[in-house]
Amino acid sequence: MSEEREFEPRIIYFLCSWCGSGGSETAAAHHLQYPENVVPSRVNCTGALPAVHIVRPLIEGADGVVISGCHPGDCHYNDGNFRARRRVALVKSLLDTLGLEPERVWFRYVAHGEGQRFVDTATEFNDHIKKLGPNPLTTRSDT
Amino acid sequence: MPESLVISKGAEETTRELLRSLLESGKVSAVLALGRTGSGGEGVAYSLFTDPTAFEEGGAACPLFPFMPANAGGLLSRLTLQGPPSEPVAAVVKPCELRALIELVKLNQCSLDNILLISSTCSGVYPLDAGVDGALEEKLPGYWEAVKQGEVDEDVRPTCRACVNFVPENADITIALLGEADLDTQCTLHVNTEKGAAFVEGLEGASSSGELESEPVQRAVGQREAFREELFAGVEVGMQGLIRTFGRCIGCHACKTVCPICYCRLCYFDSQDAERSPEFYEGELQRKGGLRVPPNTVFFQLGRMAHMSVSCVGCGMCTDVCPADIPLSTLFSKVAASAQALFEYQPGREVTEEIPLRTFEQEELVQVAT
Amino acid sequence: MENQAFTPRIVGFLCNWCTYAAADSAGVSRFKMPPSVMVVRVMCSGRVDPLFVLTAFFSGADGVLISGCWPGQCHYQKGNLHARRRTALLKSIFDTLELEMADRFRLSWVSASEAPRFVQVVKEFTDQIEQAGPSPICDELFL
Amino acid sequence: MSEKSAARSSGATLKAEGGVAAALVGWLKEALEKKVFDALLIPVEVPAGDSFAYLLLQDPAILDKASPLPPVMPVQGGKAISRLTMRGNGSKRVAAVVRPCEARAAIELSKLKQAHLDDVCLITLDCPGVLPLSDYIGDPAAGAARFAEAAAEGDRSPMRPTCQMCNHFSLLGSDLHVGTLGADGTILIVPGSSKGERVLEGMGMPVDAALDDWSARVEEAEQAQTERRRQAHADLRETVAGAENLLDVFSSCINCHNCQRVCPVCYCRQCYFESAALKLPPENYLARAGRKGALRFSPDTLLFHIGRASHMALSCVSCGACEDACPMDIPVGQVFSLMADRAQEALGYVAGRSLEDALPLVDYEMDELHQVEQPYVEIYCKQEVQDA
Secondary structure: OHHHHHOOOOEEEEEEOOOHHHHHHHHHHOOOOOOOOEEEEEEOOHHHOOHHHHHHHHHHOOOEEEEEOOOOOOOOOOOHHHHHHHHHHHHHHHHHHOOOOHHHEEEOOOOOOOHHHHHHHHHHHHHHHHHHOOOHHHHOOOO | OOEEEEEOOOHHHHHHHHHHHHHHOOOOOEEEEEEEEOOOOOEEEEEEEOOHHHHOOOOOEOOOOOOOOOOHHHHHHHHHOOOOOOOOEEEEOOHHHHHHHHHHHHOOOOOOOOEEEEEEOOOOOOOHHHHHHHHHHHHHHHHHHHHHOOOOOOOOOHHHHOOOOOOOOOOOEEEOOOOOOOOOOOEEEEEOOHHHHHHHOOOOOEEEOOOOOOHHHHHHHHHHHHHHHHHHHOOOOHHHHHHHHHOOOOOOOHHHHHOOOOOOOOOHHHOHHHOOOHHHHHHHHHHHOEEEOOOOOHHHHHHHHHHHHHHOOOOOHHHHHOOOOOOHHHHHHHHHHHHHHHOOOOOOOOOOOOOHHHOOOOOOOHHHEO | OHHHHOOOOEEEEEEOOOHHHHHHHHHHOOOOOOOOEEEEEEOOHHHOOHHHHHHHHHOOOOEEEEEEOOOOOOOOOOHHHHHHHHHHHHHHHHHHOOOHHHHHEEEEEOOOOOHHHHHHHHHHHHHHHHHHOOOHHHHOOOO | OOOEOOOOOEEEEEEOOOOHHHHHHHHHHHHHHOOOOOEEEEEEEOOOOOOEEEEEEOOHHHHHHEOOOOOOOOOOHHHHHHHHHOOOOOOOOEEEEEOHHHHHHHHHHHHOOOOOOOOEEEEEEOOOOOOOHHHHHHOHHHHHHHHHHHHHHOOOOOOOHHHHOOOOOOOOOOOEEEEOOOOOOEEEEEEOEHHHHHHHHHOOOOOOEEOHHHHHHHHHHHHHHHHHHHHHHHHHHHHHOOHHHHHHHOOOOOOOOHHHHHOOOOOOOOOHHHOHHHOOOHHHHHHHHHHHOEEEOOOOHHHHHHHHHHHHHHHOOOOOHHHHHOOOOOOHHHHHHHHHHHHHHHOOOOOOOOOOOOOOOOOOOOOOOHHHEOOOOOOHHHHHHHHO
């Protein structure tokens, strides 16, 4: 048990530059805290995030990847988040087929004003990955 | 400088020990060597090892495994393309891989700084398809038996059985394997450079003046030369011969992809220039009634020869990966032999020697221009 | 009968400074020569990659001529010396593989002032190719 | 563009006493002579007789060595069509005689703007599968005999594993389909588009034969194959699913990327996985090795395979070209067909079914796939606070 508690997941949080990042800024403005091991990474739009960039961290060392963009209908490029949703569905399908734990990828909309929601997502995902345990791929040398 | 060190342990054990101690002492930061992959060691692939325990008995590393999943010269090029590593890295490579590496240095595709090169007298490797599903393990005793006698196992790739450059050049340390009858109990390390000497310092062993060019080595050269002639004689030549040979080519260009010398990021034959407009196809159709689609099988091979044959090291990767089992390596070696003879050039011999096509003599080849 | 109708198609890679000028002055001087050479002007004979030669052959040329400045007169100092090595290499490949292209491929030095020599080279080479007949590659389906 | 003909309810008939291949070649010859189309893209035996290559031809004499259904698939026909038409439609009407998986690839490539099919009439046949390339090349005569026997009996066991579990071996998307399944002296030529109809018209062949018997046979065989595919995929999933299994499957991969090179739908001129994006300074590799104790080199084997799947699985036609070209005999075609089936199912798409279906990653619906959105539990953090 104690070992499990020591496990500190490495998490990448892809944020779209308009809504997701906005959410994190709002959180900062309100001095809301979220786990330090969640590393935010800004992309212009979730629709501009290639599937490979979701997979790559999961093989190279991340225990989980979470993606946040604008709510449906709010995308600053009109339909980027709809495209992202299809792409996430594809990645999850591939991971599921290969038995690589699709639940290590989360996709949740976070609007600019939703600082609390951003923090909640980071915290909840962190807890979720802690429960899942370390990603077995990250320690394998023959990937 | 050249000196040799006789160590009273088997060759495999010595190699492992050496690499382990290099890593443990921090003399090198990593070792590029063959290692087993998969949970049960199903596969063999090159790996960059940083953990010394990999070289312990039963560890993942198997540096002397007679298998070549990729030409390590190309791998070292990938490792050092953007500059040498800041700390030394050791690499255990075969003589042909070493030659490829030297050629790549000349082509500005890699750097030898901070790379410690360990090689061995080579008795060849098995074809790739023999390495599927651990089938190779059964052949190992036979392989090492042949090595001790200075012979080559019959199942080893024809390219290797016809290879006469199996004594590495430019290695910092050479492990004597071929024709060493007491391979299991004793191993001779030939330390060829000062760099090598610095790394083996502290290794326990009796120094000796043994020569690499031993009698079995000489004998092997003769045998292999004969086999090589035999292979060369079997090459189908002439345009009809080439069409017969490459008729079954599927145009995958895998030969080019795995070739260590073919370093271009975008090959002409994969580029836009090689893509044709409908007008081209229609013109050809008009002219001869029919044409192959995609075209360019013989053209591709001749073009590749023109670009890389002077540096071809005869590593045989092209034959190994060919899905249509075309004996590419024999053909390329034959062409390379005469092209290299023309310029009195031997790829991989010396790092300072210019590649023939990048230099010239004022007075030469006068007969070429008429 | 057929042989009489055969006009060789020769692709000539002519260096801009020497041979192209010679060809030009041959034309201006109204020298008679066979209309067999299709000229590709290159800046230097050293610009001619072996692939150019192969491309010409595989596109149906009956002969390929590379012509540039005499050794020592290259406008880029050494381009023609590189061309000579490349030619030697290509000839060696053709010889090893016993390809007939070896006899359909010529490198000649012709300086700008040698219009008559150019005419002579073209005549000779055209005769040679006429003797050899049409390139057999042209009709191969499985190249 | 191929307008859909009103359901494929009837077809033309062709006498085939001398065997299907001979009859079809004869028919194609006639079509060439009648100028129903200007040129033909069809597999022809190579001079050494050990394989087949796609030839574009207009000289009917060359057709003697042609084989509409060769025992191997050395080059994926979709790729051949793409190479031919990638720069535009040209001025000739070309009939391409390909296998159904090759036609599906051509359709995908057309959607990916890598082929122009306006002037191409895709002619497919009921496909019995093909032999593994290396099996055939080793002994062509024996291979041809083995193939002929198996094809006649409808036995797929000597065929490639991907062919053994193929359930799209008939119809789907082509302009003309040649129904040979259970053909007894007569084969059916079924138009699938107005382009196909025009060909039959030009040949003066009435489209009046009922398809019922043949359709029933195809449907029966398709059902059996679908079941077989389901089973094969279920078995395969057992052996590949999970990090450990997956890495075992790819343990012998030599990173030659030949699977990608022969893949008809992997059309990128420069693959991401061979680009500068993954060519990194030595410190990067050494750091990664340091973290794990070792780093397979070249690295990124698994990333390549999963990443490639993320790029092409939705257009994957399960043709098995990748597996044929793998020097290490990795069941890469089977694994990709499994990934492809499930991914295409998730996004409601069948690769190569028709030119009209939009590519799933180009298209989207406003209201779909809500299962991938992680629902927000508003009280999540408040609960945590209370728990604490």
